[in-house]
Amino acid sequence: MESIAIRRKLTDRAMTGLFLFAAILVVAPLFLIFADLLWKGAKELRWSLLTDLPHPVGETGGGIANGILGTLTISGLAMAVGIPVAVMTGIYLAEYGRGWFASIVRFCVDTLAGVPSIIMGIFGYVLVVLPMKRFSAWAAAAALAMIFIPIVVRTTEEMLKTVPHSVREAALALGIERWKATLFITVRTAWSGIVTGILLAMARILGETAPLLFTALGNQFWQSRLDGPIAAIPLQVFTYAISPYEDWHDKAWAGAVVLILMVLSISMAARFFTREKKWKP
Amino acid sequence: METVNSPILKITELSAWFGANQVLRNIAMNIERNTVTSIMGPSGCGKSTFIRCLNRMHDLTPGFRLSGGIVYDGTDIYSDPIDPVALRRKVGMVFQQPNPFPRMSIFENVAVGLRLNGKNMPKSELAGRVEQSLRMAALWNEAKDHLSRPGTSLSGGQQQRLCIARALAVEPGILLMDEPCSALDPVSTGKIEELIEELGERLTIIVVTHNMQQAARISDFVAFFLMGDLVELDRSAKIFTNPSDKRTEEYITGRFG
Ligand SMILES: Nc1ncnc2c1ncn2[C@@H]1O[C@H](COP(=O)(O)OP(=O)(O)OP(=O)(O)O)[C@@H](O)[C@H]1O
Ligand SMILES: [Mg+2]
Numbered sequence: 237m238e239s240i241a242i243r244r245k246l247t248d249r250a251m252t253g254l255f256l257f258a259a260i261l262v263v264a265p266l267f268l269i270f271a272d273l274l275w276k277g278a279k280e281l282r283w284s285l286l287t288d289l290p291h292p293v294g295e296t297g298g299g300i301a302n303g304i305l306g307t308l309t310i311s312g313l314a315m316a317v318g319i320p321v322a323v324m325t326g327i328y329l330a331e332y333g334r335g336w337f338a339s340i341v342r343f344c345v346d347t348l349a350g351v352p353s354i355i356m357g358i359f360g361y362v363l364v365v366l367p368m369k370r371f372s373a374w375a376a377a378a379a380l381a382m383i384f385i386p387i388v389v390r391t392t393e394e395m396l397k398t399v400p401h402s403v404r405e406a407a408l409a410l411g412i413e414r415w416k417a418t419l420f421i422t423v424r425t426a427w428s429g430i431v432t433g434i435l436l437a438m439a440r441i442l443g444e445t446a447p448l449l450f451t452a453l454g455n456q457f458w459q460s461r462l463d464g465p466i467a468a469i470p471l472q473v474f475t476y477a478i479s480p481y482e483d484w485h486d487k488a489w490a491g492a493v494v495l496i497l498m499v500l501s502i503s504m505a506a507r508f509f510t511r512e513k514k515w516k517p
Numbered sequence: 518m519e520t521v522n523s524p525i526l527k528i529t530e531l532s533a534w535f536g537a538n539q540v541l542r543n544i545a546m547n548i549e550r551n552t553v554t555s556i557m558g559p560s561g562c563g564k565s566t567f568i569r570c571l572n573r574m575h576d577l578t579p580g581f582r583l584s585g586g587i588v589y590d591g592t593d594i595y596s597d598p599i600d601p602v603a604l605r606r607k608v609g610m611v612f613q614q615p616n617p618f619p620r621m622s623i624f625e626n627v628a629v630g631l632r633l634n635g636k637n638m639p640k641s642e643l644a645g646r647v648e649q650s651l652r653m654a655a656l657w658n659e660a661k662d663h664l665s666r667p668g669t670s671l672s673g674g675q676q677q678r679l680c681i682a683r684a685l686a687v688e689p690g691i692l693l694m695d696e697p698c699s700a701l702d703p704v705s706t707g708k709i710e711e712l713i714e715e716l717g718e719r720l721t722i723i724v725v726t727h728n729m730q731q732a733a734r735i736s737d738f739v740a741f742f743l744m745g746d747l748v749e750l751d752r753s754a755k756i757f758t759n760p761s762d763k764r765t766e767e768y769i770t771g772r773f774g
Contacts, residue, residue, distance in 0.1 A: 406616045409609065412633045413602050427620070
C-alpha cells in the first residue's frame with residue numbers, strides 16, 4: 237500500500253515538473269530574444285533613433301523616425317478601416333449568424349486568417365499598387381487590414397459568445413429593441429475582451445514585413461502623402477539586416493528593439509483590458 | 518372602453534407547440550387587475566412556456582407556434598398592430614436566475630431600460646425613477662450608498678430584487694416572475710415574497726412557483742397546470758382547502774408531482 241502511495245506522489249511530482257518545464261520552454265525565448273536584441277542593438281540605442289531620419293552608409297548616428305511614423309500611419313489606416321468592419325462582422329456572426337450565409341462568412345474568415353502574409357502583400361500590390369501605378373501607404377494599409385480583420389472578427393465573435401444568454405433575454409424582456417440591446421448591452425458586456433482582441437491584432441500587424449515589401453516599399457525620407465512609398469520599421473530592419481555594412485547591422489538590431497517594445501507595450505495594454513475587474517469594497 | 522374592474526388579461530383557447538410537441542392545450546383564464554396569481558404544477562407541465570407567451574418571449578424561438586387569444590386591456594397581443602417590443606415594456610419579466618447586466622452599476626441596471634427605450638429625460642428625473650424603482654423593490658436602503666457599484670457585487674437575493682427594480686423602472690402593468698426565489702436562501706425568499714404581496718396592490722403579478730406554502734402566502738389566485746392543461750384556477754384559499762378537481766387535491770397533498 238505504502239509503496240503505491242509513494243509512487244503516486246512521485247509520478248505526480250514528475251508530471252507537475254514536466255508541465256512547468258514546458259511552460260518555461262515557452263516563456264524563455266521571449267527573454268532570450270529581448271536580451272539578445274538589447275545586447276546587439278545597444279550601440280545604436282540612443283534618443284536620436286526615435287527622432288532622426290536614417291543617415292547614409294558610413295555616417296554614424298541617424299534614426300528610424302520616419303519608419304516609426306510610417307508604421308503608425310499604415311497600421312492606423314488599416315485599423316481605422318478594419319475595426320468597424322471586423323467588429324460589425326463579429327457582431328453579425330455572434331448575434332445574427334445562424335444560416336448558411338453566416339457559415340460561408342465564418343469559413344472565409346477562417347481561410348483568410350490562414351493566408352500567408354506575403355500573399356496579402358501581393359493582394360495589395362495587384363489591387364492597389366498596379367491601378368494607382370505607385371507604391372503607397374494605402375496599399376500597405378489594405379494588405380495589413382486583410383491580416384487584421386479576420387483576427388478581430390473571430391475574437392469579437394468568441395467574446396460575444398461568452399456573454400450568457402440570460403443577458404440577452406433580460407434585455408429583450410425589458411422591451412429594448414434588438415439592435416440597441418446588442419450594441420449597448422451585449423457588446424458592452426464583452427467590450428474589454430473585444431478591445432483585447434483588437435490590441436493583439438494590432439501588435440500582430442505592427443511587425444508584419446512581407447506584406448509591406450510590395451506595397452509600402454520603404455523610404456529614406458519623410459513621407460507626407462498617403463499615395464507614395466512610405467517607410468516602416470520592419471522594412472528598415474529588413475533593409476539594414478540584409479545589407480553588407482556593419483553599422484547598418486547594429487541599426488537593424490536597434491530598430492528591432494523599438495519594434496518589440498511597441499509590441500510589448502500593446503500586449504501589456506491588452507492585459508490591462510482583460511484583467512478581472514474585481515470589486516473591492 | 519375597458520373598465521377598471523374588467524380582467525387585465527383574457528386568455529382563450531391558448532395552445533402552444535415546440536415543433537410537433539404540443540406543450541399547452543386550450544388554456545382559458547382571466548387575470549384580474551392588481552392581483553397575484555400563482556402558477557403551479559409539476560416540472561415540465563408548461564408553466565414557463567405559458568408565462569413566456571404573455572410577453573412574446575418565444576418570438577425568436579425557432580419552431581415555436583401558438584394559437585388562441587391573449588387579450589391585454591382589450592387588444593390581442595399577437596394581432597398585427599402590436600409591437601412586441603412595446604408589449605414587453607407593459608409586461609415585465611423576472612427570471613429564475615438573478616441576471617443583472619454585468620459591467621453595469623446598480624444605478625445603470627435600473628436606468629438602462631428607460632435610457633434605451635428612447636425616453637429622453639433629465640438626469641434628475643432619471644435618478645428619481647431609479648430611486649422609486651429601488652424603493653418599490655425594497656432595495657433602496659441597502660443600495661442607496663453604493664449605486665455606482667457593479668450590480669453583480671450584490672448578494673443573490675439583492676440581485677434578484679435589483680432585477681425586480683429593473684423591471685419596475687419601465688412601469689409595466691403586469692409583472693411575470695418565473696420561479697423568482699428558487700435560487701435564493703430562505704431569508705431572501707421571505708423578502709421577495711413580502712415584496713410580491715406589496716407590489717400586488719398596484720400591479721398585476723403572475724408568478725410561477727413550486728412552493729405551495731409560498732403560493733398560499735402570496736397569491737390571490739392559484740392556477741394548477743398538468744401536462745399542458747389548466748386543471749383549475751381559483752381563489753388561493755379555495756384551492757388549498759377545497760379544490761374542485763381531484764388531480765389538484767392529489768398534487769397539493771403531495772400524492773404526486
Ligand atoms: N425552447 C424549447 N424548445 C423545445 N421544447 C421546449 C422548449 N422549452 C420548453 N420545451 C418543452 O416544453 C415543455 C414544457 O416546458 P416548460 O419549461 O414550460 O415547463 P415548466 O412547467 O416551466 O417546468 P419547470 O417546472 O421544470 O420549469 C417541456 O416538455 C419542454 O421539454
Ligand atoms: Mg419553468
